[in-house]
Amino acid sequence: MTAATVESRAPAARPVSVPRGYRFELVKLLSQWRVRLLLLVCWIAPALFVAAVSRQSTLPTDTLFGRWMPATGWAGPLVTLGFAGTWALPLLTSVVGGDVFAAEDRLGTWRHLLVAVRSPRRIFVAKALAGLTVILLLVAGLACSSTAGGLVAVGDRPLVGLDGRLLAPSDAAGKVLLAWLCVLAPTLALAGVGLLGSVALGRSPMGLLLPAVVALVLQLAQLLPLPVAVRLALPSYAFIAWNGLFTDPVRTGPLLISSAVSLTWAVLATSLAHLLFLRRDFTHPVQDGAGRRARAAALLAPAALVVLTVVVVAAAIPSAGSGIRQDKVQRSLATAFAHLYRLQARQFHRPDVTEARLRATAACTKGAGRLAAQGPGNDWRCVVSWHLPGVDATGQAVYQLDITADGRFVADGDGPKDVNGYFPVHTRAGDAPNPLWQFDGSVDLLSTTPKG
Structure with a gap:
């Protein structure tokens, strides 16, 4: 009787707080050799690339602002931004966001983590925040490194905008910073897709590749002569919408629309990943990721998001042409x-x-x-x-x-x-x-x- 009374008075185990779980997940990510290598590359390689190209006679004239790299140090980070939006950022979100949940499936450590944290909801939040932190560090490295390389190699000189107007160094610095901030929205969209793939597809390689595949398909779509409404409804347009910052007046319309579309993708994809994660049966000895129906829903989610954003943007922008007249x-x-x-x-x-x-x-x-x-x-x-x-x-x-x-x-x-x-x-x-x-x-x- 006494033993039963003592046992009933024992305090219930409380779930680990989100800040503690976040620190734990962040340490796990930063301890991986590939994440450390990516951080090293992102914080060093852009500076070396910009400094080397700025001194060459052969310039990347096929890239926006590439022809101005020997003239001003502010052209280098914009050239890097163009490359990052096309290739680097989709791959970085795949490596980090697409693997943050799948790593537990490969290692078979879900039960240990659930026993330690005792809250699937807090595990999801901690992992999502840790992955977002690493992605932001990688983006910050690309921006800071390329800017430092350009300023050291060429100097703080005026920049020629896309309308031919000469921008003072202070004005150019502000626009370059704002341009890098603008690409965070589509990066978050791809990160949300990465979380969705990592949760739904488990250890499958497709979960790791899903953000890169989605980004590639969306970029190929941008090469087609699509109507303006369809083009702006794709989050990939946000990777190039920053061009409007370098005209006078600034073209805020495409920038705001594409940013809103990207943030919508980020919220909906992350919410779906959260729902699938909470419904997962972690007690099954062989189940890897969500069920078949959930996996199918996760794979069809990007297509559904495209349809949703196209319908909404097309209703707001009654334009069926290419916009080039x-x-x-x-x-x-x-x-x-x-x-x-x-x-x-x-x-x-x-x-x-x-x-x-x-x-x-x-x-x-x-x-x-x-x-x-x-x-x-x-x-x-x-x-x-x-x-x-x-x-x-x-x-x-x-x-x-x-x-x-x-x-x-x-x-x-x-x-x-x-x-x-x-x-x-x-x-x-x-x-x-x-x-x-x-x-x-x-x-x-x-x-x-x-x-x-």
Whole structure:
């Protein structure tokens, strides 16, 4: 009787708190050799890459801001950001988020963990927070390392924006920081997909690869001539929406929409992973991950999220076209040319002329006039005209444009030689890159009316 009374008065075991579980899971992640290697690479390799490329004559001109790497240290982190959004961040979320739960299945340690923590809900929260912390450390390493490499190799110099406007170093620094912060939203979306795959697929390699596979499919979709609403409804667009920060005025519409879509993906994917984790039977000796129905639901979840976000965004943006129209291309090209013309004038120490007095305009055709002047393609041809005060003749320059489906274009000069015919220009201080030889620009896919 006494023994029974003492036993009934024994305090019940309390679950381990989330902070303690989080510290435990974080230590486990950081003790893995592959995570340590990724941290080392992300905090060192970008600086070495940016510093080395900035000193080379051959530049990654196919990457946004690549041609400006020898001119300013703020171009390096943007080139790294373009590469990270395409390849690095999807792979990092796969290695970390896609394995944070599956590792317990491989090691067979779920029962030990449940006995120690005594709360599946707290285990999920601790693991998700630990994985998110490591991912943020990796992203911070890419950003800080590439910025340090650029500033040390080239220096804190002005940056040319996508509209040709020269950004002061302080302004460029703020926009670079904001651009890296903007890609956190799609990174969280892929991390949520990684958690879902890790919970539902267990030790299966597909769980580890799910974020990378989803990211690859979404990036391939961005290469297609999709309607604007569909393009913005994919979280992969958030990896390139930061381009709108480097125009004047800043294009906040695509950036906010794509960020909202990415955060929606992150919340829904993580919530589904949490639900599947709580419903899992950990007492089964051979069961690995969720049941068959749950696995099928997890694999179909990305497709369901695409349908959901496309329907919502399409209802909010009544636009069925590509967003690339003749008037938009002409306006963007003329604006960029006017700003870059002033930059070239400073190189030759010519009298400064404002953009308003230049009155630069552009006339563009597609397919030598045989095709409708809209949509992406490398067959755009434009003639830019401008006027100088006190000069009766109208200046003209020809450009061949390659416009991608996301609105970015590369304008390649096709004469006259004294304006855009050569890459280097001879100045009093020596040879310098010709800003009008070849330059990047961007078309606002959401704008509907001409800007005054």
